[in-house]
Amino acid sequence: MFDSVTNKVSSTKKPGRFVKPSAFEKIQLEGGGIEDLHPVENIYPGLIGIAVDYLTRLMTGDSPDSAFSVSLNGSDKVNARKQAEALIESVKGLEDDSICSAIRLAVFDTVYRAGEAAYVPVETIYPDADTVENVRNMVWRSVAFLDIYGPKITDHLTFKGGYTGHVTSGDGDFLTKDTLWDFKVSKQTLQSRSVLQLLIYWRLGLHSIHPEYRDVKYLGVYNPRMNMIYRYPVADISDEAIEELDYSIICYPRE
Structure with missing residues (x-):
């Protein structure tokens, strides 16, 4: 079965079993939160x-x-x-x-x-005007976030050499020196499917031809709508979770 990362995440039951969203460190950045944006976009x-x-x-x-x-x-x-x-x-x-x-x-x-x-x-x-203003404010927040946690090493992340017959495509958002980042503008707090998406990107990166993924120490989500960071150290991911990700989700061949 040929799947993108997004489709693989959507079809995975109990996606929170690998790392719970509540285990991520939460960091509220300065510069306003969701309450400072217009509540409705068209x-x-x-x-x-x-x-x-x-x-x-x-x-x-x-x-x-x-x-x-x-x-x-x-x-x-x-x-x-x-x-x-x-x-x-x-x-x-x-x-x-x-x-x-x-x-x-x-x-x-x-x-x-x-x-x-x-x-x-x-x-x-x-x-409409409220939507445009919200986008502008979220972009400025994102730029400020990268000023603190960047600079970005690259964006449009791909994972050549890491894809398999079961996960054939998928691209991440940003890579900084020690963190693989995904951007979400959701009004919800961090969701288990977003965590699984990041975990798959991380494993794809480590199996890819790109050596920079070996320097990743954290998985992170930045939500500019909330102006909130969620971050988790990869060293805390269990061996059991990694094995299931590699061999049951992405389906790398066992050596």
Whole structure:
């Protein structure tokens, strides 16, 4: 069975059995929390998360083409590359128009990952003022977070050499010197499926051709909506959990 990391996580029963979310250290950062954002947004949360992620990459050194590369690839699936390129050209920073373009580009990202059925004409996407302001504030929080816990070594994390016939694709968010990070903009606290996703990324990284994953000492989730960090040391992950991840979830061959 061929699965992405996301699909593998969704199909795994009792995902909290590996590491409980409550075991993660919680760190509230300065600069406001969820109560300081507008309570209602008029755009699907998944698109908001993608836009915050990619705008953060842009504001921390990525070129526009690099930050939105997945969206460009997705636009090819619906014959809309010129439209995507025009949107990327209009992303200049965190002005209102730039944020609106980033949210529209997020539609093509979902097409790349979920297929053409996920496509919504981008001209129908109109973020309201509260949504735009929330995205802007979450990006600035993310930049401030990376100023403290970064710098980032890389983003658009992939795991060449680590994938198997059971987990064939999946890409993480950010890698800093000692932490593998995932970004979540959920209004919920850390969920067990998010923890399992990180655990799989970590194991994929260690089995990949990329040596930088061997320096990872922590798994972390940063939620810019809450301005909250969740962090867990990989040294505390049990041998039993690692064995099940490697041989039952990812399905590496036993040596």
